[in-house]
Amino acid sequence: MTRPDPPTTPPAPPEPAGSTAAQSFSEAFGSEPSGVWSAPGRVNLIGEHTDYNAGLCLPIALPHRTYAAVRLREDRRLRLRSLQSPKQYELDLDDVRAGNPPGWGGYAGGVLWALEEAGHQVRGLDLMLDGQVPLGAGLSSSAALECSVAVAVSDLLDLGLTGNDDARATLAAICVNAENTIAQAPTGGMDQAAALRCQVGHALLLDCRDGSIAQVPFDLSAHGLSLLIMDTRVEHALDDGQYAQRRASCEEAAQQLGLSSLREVAFDDLDKTLDRLPDITIRARTRHVVTEIERVRQTVALLRAGRLSEVGPLFNASHASMRDDFQISCPELDVAVQVARAHGALGARMTGGGFGGSAIALVPAERAAEVTSAVARAFTDNEFSAPHCFAITAGGPARREF
Numbered sequence: 001m002t003r004p005d006p007p008t009t010p011p012a013p014p015e016p017a018g019s020t021a022a023q024s025f026s027e028a029f030g031s032e033p034s035g036v037w038s039a040p041g042r043v044n045l046i047g048e049h050t051d052y053n054a055g056l057c058l059p060i061a062l063p064h065r066t067y068a069a070v071r072l073r074e075d076r077r078l079r080l081r082s083l084q085s086p087k088q089y090e091l092d093l094d095d096v097r098a099g100n101p102p103g104w105g106g107y108a109g110g111v112l113w114a115l116e117e118a119g120h121q122v123r124g125l126d127l128m129l130d131g132q133v134p135l136g137a138g139l140s141s142s143a144a145l146e147c148s149v150a151v152a153v154s155d156l157l158d159l160g161l162t163g164n165d166d167a168r169a170t171l172a173a174i175c176v177n178a179e180n181t182i183a184q185a186p187t188g189g190m191d192q193a194a195a196l197r198c199q200v201g202h203a204l205l206l207d208c209r210d211g212s213i214a215q216v217p218f219d220l221s222a223h224g225l226s227l228l229i230m231d232t233r234v235e236h237a238l239d240d241g242q243y244a245q246r247r248a249s250c251e252e253a254a255q256q257l258g259l260s261s262l263r264e265v266a267f268d269d270l271d272k273t274l275d276r277l278p279d280i281t282i283r284a285r286t287r288h289v290v291t292e293i294e295r296v297r298q299t300v301a302l303l304r305a306g307r308l309s310e311v312g313p314l315f316n317a318s319h320a321s322m323r324d325d326f327q328i329s330c331p332e333l334d335v336a337v338q339v340a341r342a343h344g345a346l347g348a349r350m351t352g353g354g355f356g357g358s359a360i361a362l363v364p365a366e367r368a369a370e371v372t373s374a375v376a377r378a379f380t381d382n383e384f385s386a387p388h389c390f391a392i393t394a395g396g397p398a399r400r401e402f
């Protein structure tokens, strides 16, 4: 499915950031919000479909954020509005359950539900969202939504879930529960960790086996590089069964191998391990996960050594693995990465859950414009919808704006 035309460049946030959400809140609800909180979308540099395999991934926070203007209520009512959606919700917190409310309201209501589930006392709220993270582009607009609401509620109720990284890890797990249980998307947790735990100018090395992190320097301009997002505008959805199928294959593989997860497969033993898996598809899925975790390790080693410009071949290998072994690419993503490379990208790969959404390209800064126009031309030639390309840097985590 192709989405309708978006603006060609992401809108610049108004000053102060979040003021549009606050103003619209006042218009909708007749008084001012208690404040505005925000959380970023994310793009994963490398380490795809590894999070639910207890593996490693390496996201950065986007400069694009979702702003949540919030005021708590005395009762358990939820009144939810978004500037990006005509859909409005009014319901009781007690009516939030698996699959209800459907649509974006489930992510917001789900956070309240999951906080309560984790033992916190919560109340209803009025909410106005202004989401600047491109929707359906594989850039985690849903995690940005959840995390913006989560930090707001934590601050307003003094739950202490934003003050340090350990607390934020706990809050991330709560948001994952909201997404898995209420929104019913069986995702792995990378996105919420990125929205809550990334730091400006750094990539987040997340070890999904124990939730530990390391901040890895990611300074593009110091290396004369740009990171381009190439949003194919092919709608990607995580609840259409394909994502769940991939996850099930990985769990099946681990079970056949007698392991708790595919993380336990040593890279050096990969060939021997694959010989023990009779099914060719399950073998290919396993090969992707194990090689991808190794590529994260190698990428991090290069970044730590100040060799950012050398990660391109790892990006390329990651894309091939997702296209051939994990089978989650699509023609638009394949064209975007091929054309980007042909026009000077040092490496390019699809990113996120797959089946549409976005690819990234690491490009010498002076060639970013050329890559952008070449990809646009190639999409026209192939009769694809116009892509949406833009350069990004590593942004900061969820926070209170004012």
Ligand code: GLA
Binding pocket: 044, 047, 048, 049, 050, 051, 052, 187, 188, 189, 190, 191, 238, 352, 353, 354
């Ligand atoms: C989606 C999910 C994540 C992760 C990625 C693939 O973004 O939400 O948990 O599995 O896909 O790496």
